[in-house]
């Protein structure tokens with residue numbers, strides 16, 4: 001790939017701060033940098049606490065879109081799941097109402113400061129709203145010990161779970177949990193997310209037999225082509241998911257899902273529904289449960305309306321330069 005220099009990136013940079021309608025990952029605004037590259041618009045949006053080395057993979061993904069483009073698609077639309085943040089059970093219906101036609105929901109559980117009772121109520125409400133035929137998956141973001149996870153999954157399983165995502169943080173614990181679930185006759189699949197996207201070696205999950213399903217995200221893995229390589233080599237069924245992008249970054253997730261030979265699960269690419277603003281009017285949001293493959297060009301007036309403050313733009317310019325130093329060459 002022809003790498004742009006850091007000055008090319010800075011010259012092509014626009015930083016936006018997009019308000020969310022529901023708190024997610026502890027934030028109510030999402031700041032991302034967008035690059036207007038020769039092959040299209042790329043998004044660089046590592047979460048604010050990420051250090052330059054980890055951020056460099058997100059930068060590689062943005063450069064791929066802006067300076068190289070996407071690989072060929074094998075389908076022109078992809079099914080999407082609704083995402084239910086750690087809201088109160090009475091808010092679930094309102095959250096789900098945004099997701100047109102989605103028959104799968106992912107529910108956040110094990111939120112810090114909440115209890116298993118909150119999780120059970122949220123999952124129960126999701127089942128009531130979605131009906132008996134819908135698929136429900138939960139995501140604990142590594143919030144449980146093996147014992148907590150075993151207890152929580154035993155109590156959540158009667159609501160019908162497609163899988164439980166990252167129940168524990170360590171890969172070894174995921175492996176131990178799978179053994180414990182089998183011993184206790186609890187037939188729930190385990191999916192790995194952070195153990196893939198934040199790991200030095202994403203393939204340890206496979207080596208330790210620690211998951212049934214691999215969650216694969218484009219930006220943290222350095223772009224669509226790298227994500228395709230991980231998906232191929234990990235030898236597990238793959239779920240494509242977002243990293244809370246604007247419609248620009250979301251189009252890369254859709255391109256990845258569209259290029260995968262097999263797509264057995266709905267994709268976690270519906271998170272623009274958690275935003276109150278975007279950089280295009282025609283956002284990448286599901287219609288009849290699916291997203292269409294497309295390119296996204298931000299509208300200048302929306303880039304202006306949601307532009308970050310001058311000091312935040314400076315901060316992002318420095319961040320781009322710092323991440324650039326760590327790009328794989």
Ligand SMILES: O=C(O)CCC(=O)C1=CC=C[C@@H](O)[C@@H]1C(=O)O
Pocket residue numbers: 025081082083106139141193241242243244267268269270271
């Ligand atoms: O998978 C989904 O339904 C939506 C994406 C999603 O849940 C996430 C996006 C970004 C950051 C993460 O905390 C979170 C996840 O853990 O999967």
Ligand SMILES: [Mg+2]
Pocket residue numbers: 139141165166193194215
């Ligand atoms: Mg997750």
